[in-house]
Amino acid sequence: MPPVIEVRDLHTHLVTRWGTVKAVDGVSFTVSARETLGLVGESGSGKSMTCLSIVRLVPRPAARIVGGSVLLDGEDLLTKTEQEMQRLRGRKVGMILQDPMSSLNPVFSIGRQVREPVSMYHGLRGRALQERAAGLLASVRIPSPAERLRAFPHQLSGGMRQRVVGAMAIAAPPRLLIADEPTTSLDLTIQAQYLQLLEELQEKHGLAMIFITHNLGIVSKICDRVAVMYAGRIVEVGPVRRIFQSPAHPYTRALLESIPRLGARLGRLTAIEGQPPDLARLPTGCAFAPRCPHVMERCRAEAPPEITVAQGQVTRCWLHTPA
């Protein structure tokens, strides 16, 4: 089955006062229908910028997509006009942002906001529109949807609002759903419910999903594959189980070791030494070299290529040079 989305060698640069930052530096990945790819990494590692590049909404004028291709069902989004992109956004690619508190317009009722994309995508009017909107709210498990349509955002809890945002994102329904840390500001029980809901929606509509997070617990729960980003590059990608059991890249290993575990109370949590790199002044060679416990001569000289370590698991690290 061909992938829904295929990102090939994507480069997005940010022009800042301190120089040009390669926010996304040669990222490639694919996601198929009903598959979830987790995108993890520290703040500033390029996760969000990668996804904004897919929908061509990188913050202008500072950011610019300078190379690569983004194939959605085989069509390159980077060659489309802005008008074509507007027709694609929401209809083919939905996105859920992090903060449910500000992702709804405070001056309009939920109903008006949910109806907007529905009427835009399906051209519905009147009763049919109203029913479809209520149906959407019901599909994200909002109790008594017809009444909730009359509510205003401030009258709903964070979890409810995030469900409304979810409902609007699947109004089309799209082929690809990008969720940018959608559960960060929800409390834990609501998080679990929301993740379950996303999985159901994915199953129902056959969505390909990209899930951005720094929470590895969520990755293990909801993702099929995971891509670890560092300084604008994917340093390791593979099936979740493999990555968790035998991480190949020292950065992935460090990330996994810094998760607090129940029962393991021996000593302190492991932190990753050093600071995230200054993206405007990346070292030649591997970006992680300054913080890497296994750093070698070669790491500082040359950037490591993609090396396949196991079935579906690829890393960029000299430790795994084929002999």
Next chain:
Amino acid sequence: MPGDTPGGGLVLAEVAAPTAPASRSRNVPYVSLGIITVFVLLAVLAPLLGLADPFNQSLRNRFKPPVWEEGGSWTHPLGTDRLGRDMLSRIVWGSRVSLAAGVLTVLVASAFGAAVGLVAGYYGGQVDTALMRMTDATMSFPVILLALILAVTVGPSFTNVVVAIAVILWARYARVIRGQVLTLMHLDFIAQARLAGAGAWRIITRHLFPNTLNTLVVLVTLQIGYVIIVEASLSFLGAGIPPPTPAWGSMIAEGREFVTSAWWVSMFPGLAILLVVLAFNLLGDWLRDTFDPKLRQL
């Protein structure tokens, strides 16, 4: 135990009840609304009130004092002016000019200014820079000077007054609305609308504009008072509404030579301006406190 708490607790309890500002902001300014309603009614119903003809001159009746002064009569409750025209009637008819100028000017200015602010804030970058330079330049130009130029070149008229003030006044709206849009643009619902496929027009009209309405209403109300004063100043200077049309500003001007002998000729139109402007300002303040207490700088 409340009874057991030492003195500190008592002090705290007293301090913790500063309800005055909050309750005041909820006090609807009935007096202001009343004044505005009265003047609007007077302006609208002026021809139906059975008042004396505001243009009717009668040199025998010039400088008649108001009814409560010696020599006054109920035929001219507020006295007459230099040409024997009825003051009350002229003030009522003058309210038409002042209110119409205030409302019309502010509507034109706010519509244009808001549009500029929305576009500048939404597009940012060079569009923003260009539009804001234009705004700054406009704001540094004195209204009175522009009106005088218009009056000299085109001749004074109601339209010119509205144009002269609106051409300068929009800049205030552009600035304030742009500032608001800049903060709104960082909120996720704008990003979310874009992600849902909304274009510039839809985002500006459906998402940004409705969120700036509160500010606009407050600013419009506050500015009506200001425009009434500017219009009166222009009429006072002879660059506003040309005589014999009754306008409060020109009425003050006509009476100023006789202030010592016939104080009412200048005083009553002045009082009318004071009342209306004060009413609009108080209403605007209340709207601001109620709608958005964060807008202190307006």
